[in-house]
Amino acid sequence: MAAASCTAALSSSLAALQSRDARAASSSNGAAQQQMRSFEGLHRHQLHATKTAEKCRRAAVPITRSGRRGGALCTQAVAMPATRGTEVQFESKVFKKEKITLAGGDEYIVRGGRDLFPLLPKALQGIKKIGVIGWGSQGPAQAQNFRDSLAEINSDIVVKVGLRKGSKSCDDARAAGFTEESDTLGDVLETVSESDLVMLLISDAAQADNYKEIFAAMKDNAILGLSHGFLLGHLRSVGEEFPKNISVIAVCPKGMGPSVRRLYVQGKEVNGAGINASFAVHQDVDGRATEVALGWSVALGSPFTFATTLEDEYKSDIFGERGILLGAVHGIVEALFRRYTSNGMQEESAYKNTVESITGVISRTISSKGMLAVYRSLSDEGKKEFEAAYSASYLPAMDILYECYEDVASGNEIRSVVLAGRRFYAKEGLPAFPMGIIDNTHMWQVGKKVREARAENDLGPLHPFTAGVFVATMMAQIEVLRKKGHSYSEIINESVIEAVDSLNPFMYARGVSFMVDNCSTTARLGARKWAPRFDYILTQQAFVAVDQGASINQDLVKSFVSDPVHKSIEICAQLRPTVDIAVTADAGFVRPELRQ
Numbered sequence: 001m002a003a004a005s006c007t008a009a010l011s012s013s014l015a016a017l018q019s020r021d022a023r024a025a026s027s028s029n030g031a032a033q034q035q036m037r038s039f040e041g042l043h044r045h046q047l048h049a050t051k052t053a054e055k056c057r058r059a060a061v062p063i064t065r066s067g068r069r070g071g072a073l074c075t076q077a078v079a080m081p082a083t084r085g086t087e088v089q090f091e092s093k094v095f096k097k098e099k100i101t102l103a104g105g106d107e108y109i110v111r112g113g114r115d116l117f118p119l120l121p122k123a124l125q126g127i128k129k130i131g132v133i134g135w136g137s138q139g140p141a142q143a144q145n146f147r148d149s150l151a152e153i154n155s156d157i158v159v160k161v162g163l164r165k166g167s168k169s170c171d172d173a174r175a176a177g178f179t180e181e182s183d184t185l186g187d188v189l190e191t192v193s194e195s196d197l198v199m200l201l202i203s204d205a206a207q208a209d210n211y212k213e214i215f216a217a218m219k220d221n222a223i224l225g226l227s228h229g230f231l232l233g234h235l236r237s238v239g240e241e242f243p244k245n246i247s248v249i250a251v252c253p254k255g256m257g258p259s260v261r262r263l264y265v266q267g268k269e270v271n272g273a274g275i276n277a278s279f280a281v282h283q284d285v286d287g288r289a290t291e292v293a294l295g296w297s298v299a300l301g302s303p304f305t306f307a308t309t310l311e312d313e314y315k316s317d318i319f320g321e322r323g324i325l326l327g328a329v330h331g332i333v334e335a336l337f338r339r340y341t342s343n344g345m346q347e348e349s350a351y352k353n354t355v356e357s358i359t360g361v362i363s364r365t366i367s368s369k370g371m372l373a374v375y376r377s378l379s380d381e382g383k384k385e386f387e388a389a390y391s392a393s394y395l396p397a398m399d400i401l402y403e404c405y406e407d408v409a410s411g412n413e414i415r416s417v418v419l420a421g422r423r424f425y426a427k428e429g430l431p432a433f434p435m436g437i438i439d440n441t442h443m444w445q446v447g448k449k450v451r452e453a454r455a456e457n458d459l460g461p462l463h464p465f466t467a468g469v470f471v472a473t474m475m476a477q478i479e480v481l482r483k484k485g486h487s488y489s490e491i492i493n494e495s496v497i498e499a500v501d502s503l504n505p506f507m508y509a510r511g512v513s514f515m516v517d518n519c520s521t522t523a524r525l526g527a528r529k530w531a532p533r534f535d536y537i538l539t540q541q542a543f544v545a546v547d548q549g550a551s552i553n554q555d556l557v558k559s560f561v562s563d564p565v566h567k568s569i570e571i572c573a574q575l576r577p578t579v580d581i582a583v584t585a586d587a588g589f590v591r592p593e594l595r596q
Contacts, residue, residue, distance in 0.1 A: 088307040090281070094123045095294050100575075102488035102568040109489065110294055111575070112302045113271050117153050123295030124157060124197075126288060127223075131195030133162045133188055133214070134202035135169035137520045138227050138253070141261035142199060142300060144176055145274070147184075148264075149299040160184045162191025192217040197225055197292060203521040204230040204414075205421025211235070215243050221286055225296060226250040229314030230414060230522065232282065237411040248283040249293040252313050253300060254493040255502025256519050264301040274301025275502055276493050276575070278308040304575040306489035316486050318408045320494035322526035323401050323477045324470075325503055326519065329358060330512050330527050331534030332469055337443050339543055347446045355447060356460030358470050359508035363500040364459055370569050371474065371496075372561065374467050382464040384552075389468025390560065391553040392542040398476035400533045405480050413526070420525050435524055437517045444513040451511070459508075469538065471560075474499070478565055488568045496569055 091097070095110045132143040139161070147159040161178040163170055165187055178185040192198050192214055200207060200214060207214075211231060218224065224246050226232075235241060242248045253260045255275035263274045277300065279293040297305040308316075321327065333354040340350035365374050378386055407413045426432045438444065474495055481491045507515050516527045 088280075088309060090290050090307050092291060092294055094119050094291050095298065100489075100571055102492075102571060103564040105488065107306060107487055107489050109304045109306045109575070110297070111304050112274065112298050114149075114152070114268070114301075115271055116298050117149050120150065120153060120295050120299055121155055121157070123291045123298070125291070127157060127196040127292065129158045129160060129195045130197045130199065131160050131162050131191040132199045132201060133191065134200070134206075135161065135163055135167070135173055136201065136203055137257040138260070139201040139257065140172065140176060141257035141259075141264070142201060142227070142253075143173075143178065144261060145264045145301055146296070146299045147177075149301075158184065160186060160191050160195065162186055162188040164188055189213060189217045193219065195219075195222065197223045197296075199225040199227070199296075200231070201227055203421065204228065204234075205418050205424075205521060207231045208234045208418045209421070215246075218243070218246055220245045221247070223247040223249060223289065223292055225293075226310070227252050228317060228522075229280070229310040229312075230318065230417075232310045233314050233318075233408075233411060233414045234418065237414055242283055244283075245285065246283070247281075247285045247289045247292075248310070249289050249296075250280040250282065250310050250313060251277050251293055251296045251300065251302075251305075252279070252308075252317065253277045253302065254498040256506075258506070259502040260300060267301060274303060276497060277302040277305050278313055278490060278493070279305050280308050280310045280313055282310040306487070306493075308487065308490055312486055312490060314414075315405070315409050315484070316481060316490050316494045318413055318522065318526065319401075319405045319481075320477070320498070321519075321523040322404050322408075322413075322530040324474045324495055325499050326515060326523050327527040327530035328397065328401075328473050328477070328534045329470070329499070329504075329507070330516055330531035331536075332473060332538065333358065333512055334443060334531070335535040335538045335543070336466055336469065339539070348450050351443065351446050351450050352460050353463040354466055355507070355512055356450065356454075356458075357463045357466045359504040359512070360459035361462045362467055362470060363504040363508070365462075366496065367500040368573070370566055370573070371471050372566050374462070374471060375561070377462065378464050378467075382462075385464035386468040386471075387552045387557050388546050389465045389542075390472040391556050392545040392550060393469045393472040393538060394476055394553075394556055396537045396541045397473040397534065398480065400530070400537055401473075401477050401480045404530060405484060409484075416529070417522050417525055421521065435521075435528065437513075438528075439511070439513040439517055441513075444511055447511045447513070451509075469542070473534070475560060475563070475565075482565075488565070489572070492565070492569055492572050497572065 090108070092110065095116065097108050097110060099106050099108055101107075130146060132139055132146070135143075143159055143161050150157050150159065159178075161173045161184065163173060163185070170185065173185050180186065186194075196219070198214070198218060202210070207230065211234075215224075224242065226248070227250065229250060229252075232242075253275040254277060255263075260275045267274060277297045279297055281289045281293060284290070294305060336354040337350050340353060341347055345353070362374055365377065375383065375386055404413075424432055424434045477495045478491055481495065482488075486494075503515060503519075516524060516531075518524075519527075
């Protein structure tokens, strides 16, 4: 049955099955293996497990232009090169633009390296002072990296940190070498008004509450620099725009701030290492924006920088951190830990076969060899277990991911973050409700024991079922981003590289709960909101299907093995940092409010 007629034939069966009650009923009958999603409309539909649906499901793995089948079971081709990133055209007279071909589509990047630091003055023409506003996740890393890169070439450009008067972070900034005496540490609005490039790195919620004052303090023709597109999403949600007298750019490292700094320091002896970054030019009032953005990224130590739009960035980034980067992996390991212990596995062994397995051997293998290497390294029996977990988990995970993406794209998730940030403080006669920590629950206490007893270089066991669930969720996230038109550079960095090269090493050293408690405010809020959704849907649908002996969906498995994203990951891996990030068990990054 052709995919087009398949869509028409299935449409008639949608009406009675759009409620969650109907989906729960079909799940209880073991129908999770036969679910599909139609990405044609804006609403999620649950398809009845009929013969028509099954025929359509088999027909829905489309042939791409190259003749390969790829992607998820949808009614449109999914292995086509994403186009939005390739539509972003940029030119640079300072840095060399390089073409890479990912899944049949050409994209353009700029490679980094410390050997490019002498080009920074030309790229940063007209900039005498850079103001770094905030000292949260990204602020410390970016301020220090930028300062050190400029110092290496004896540039007279000043990097100044702007913080609220009386902020507890002032002591940390002083300890990092930014001081009032040297005029490299000052008040927020004072620093903004003096700076030619204002890098606004305060929390997203704080940006939403303070942007008017920031904009008003900026000089004409100054450049507003963001490391996240959140502010654009917020401005749109309230019907406002950036001022027309400033340029607006973004450089967005694909990893949390401590990784940006740690890899930069490690890379000093090997011509640079750091975290890949995307860049966007949203508004350019005088023609300097692209060069400044690329110079900023090179100064941070980015191994390669790819182009995106500010809108694409915030959609993929906020979505990604609620997905496989943080929220999903948190939900996965808690669901699997309960499953394994309830089936008789000892608690410490269950922790090793969930958290240690994902953040250790699985992530290390994906980082260096890709997802297929995880699957191919398994025994025949292990492959069957992987396939069962993958087949059962892929569509339930996509269900949550699809919903999450559309919540982000619609502005709902952005509004949720802003409102949550305002609840951190007492108001309207109600008490303050800052985020609590999750690190003290039983599973994470077990994790502390495991890490204390862990031998050096022990990356944990490769558990086939755990690998199947994790890889299925990663592939489902890739598919949603692909169907939503993101470039392959963005898809791979937001779904794979940031996970295995930046976040998961910290999770391995300190536990997933450590990351949930210590990353950016927006990510922490998202993880707490979405992790239970992944936990519940896997427990209620995927694991039940496996336990009831549901047949393995071989079309899904074949689609995974042949997906063109694997070759694209291989190409991007050649551009990865020149060293692996080294994170010790006593890694020092802890949010100030959580320090004892």
